[in-house]
Amino acid sequence: MxxxxxxxxxxxxxxxxxxxETELEYTNPFELLAAVLLSAQATDVGVNKATRKLFPVANTPQKILALGLDGLTEHIRTIGLYRTKARNLLETCRLLVERHGGRVPRTREALEALPGVGRKTANVVLNVVFGEPTxxxxxxxxxxxxxxxxxxxxxxxxxxxxxxxxxxxxxxxxxxxxxxxxxxxxxxxxxxxxxxxxxxxxxxxxxxxxxxxxxxxxx
Structure with missing residues (x-):
């Protein structure tokens, strides 16, 4: 071309x-980050099905941490690789609270330092949340x-x-x-x-x- x-x-x-717009359902930057993290090797439809139950209960890093591994796992059990994703999401939440005041960072370096967040996930967040042309x-x-x-x-x-x-x-x-x-x-x-x-x-x-x-x- x-x-x-x-x-x-x-x-x-x-x-x-x-x-x-993205077909992942979210209402705040953290929900988008979590949804994209969960979407690896899964469909947006499947992720949305799980997050419709998860986000009304826990849609901030602090609330996800309060669920604990067993509670989070139960909510995302229908998503492929859910055990690994649950551990990554919990660790990501811990780092968001400890290093970023519970907020989603807006730099590639900080995003890619989070467990389960690779270049593709970082690019989605930078584009959708912060409007960067990634x-x-x-x-x-x-x-x-x-x-x-x-x-x-x-x-x-x-x-x-x-x-x-x-x-x-x-x-x-x-x-x-x-x-x-x-x-x-x-x-x-x-x-x-x-x-x-x-x-x-x-x-x-x-x-x-x-x-x-x-x-x-x-x-």
């Missing part, structure tokens, strides 16, 4: 969804970036760096939401829905399909 393709690609996604590259964004030719890369860090360099500045604040939603619902792993895709005209994969179709017609 060249710069003109990229501009039209994002303009089309923006026209279809002017204000994209790219949280998950499996959907990695797939979309490579398949479309938007930001090819061999690993998530390469894709992240390519996206930050190639996505126009005015689209950066919302770009990771558009790409995640596009990968989740249209540019799917097993069978991308190219026949109904709005951005197919500017996508390398879509144009390759069109070229193959034209070649078959000529033949």
């Amino acid at each position: 060249n710069s003109t393709d990229i501009e039209l690609f994002f303009a089309t996604l923006k026209a279809a969804n002017p204000q994209p 790219m949280a590259v998950d499996t959907h964004i990695f797939r979309v970036s490579n398949r479309t030719g938007l930001a090819p890369g061999r690993n998530v860090l390469e894709v992240e760096e390519q996206l930050l360099a190639r996505v126009p500045e005015n689209y950066l604040p919302d770009a990771h939401h558009w790409l995640i939603l596009h990968g989740r619902y249209v540019c799917q792993a097993r069978r991308p829905l190219c026949e109904t895709c709005r951005v197919r005209p500017w996508c390398d994969h879509g144009r390759a399909l069109d070229h193959q179709g034209a070649a078959r017609e000529v033949a």
Whole structure:
């Protein structure tokens, strides 16, 4: 994809969804941090199902700590890897209280120092809570970036760096939401829905399909 393709690609996604949002449910910065931590190798739907029961009971670091390991585990038992996530979330809460006054820090270094919080989770929090133009590259964004030719890369860090360099500045604040939603619902792993895709005209994969179709017609 060249710069003109990229501009039209994002303009089309923006026209279809002017204000994209995360599908994780939250009402404060800590709830978002906890939800993203719990979402590793789990679906947003599954996380929301658990946090709808957890957050009314405990939605601050102090309240999570008061639940203790057994209490927290019971609330998130339906989420994959729940035992490890419960331990990480409890330790994260302890550090938030001890080092940050119970508040979610707004620097990458401080976020990534929390147990269970990697670069992707930090990027989500920095973007959604603090409005920074970060790219949280998950499996959907990695797939979309490579398949479309938007930001090819061999690993998530390469894709992240390519996206930050190639996505126009005015689209950066919302770009990771558009790409995640596009990968989740249209540019799917097993069978991308190219026949109904709005951005197919500017996508390398879509144009390759069109070229193959034209070649078959000529033949």
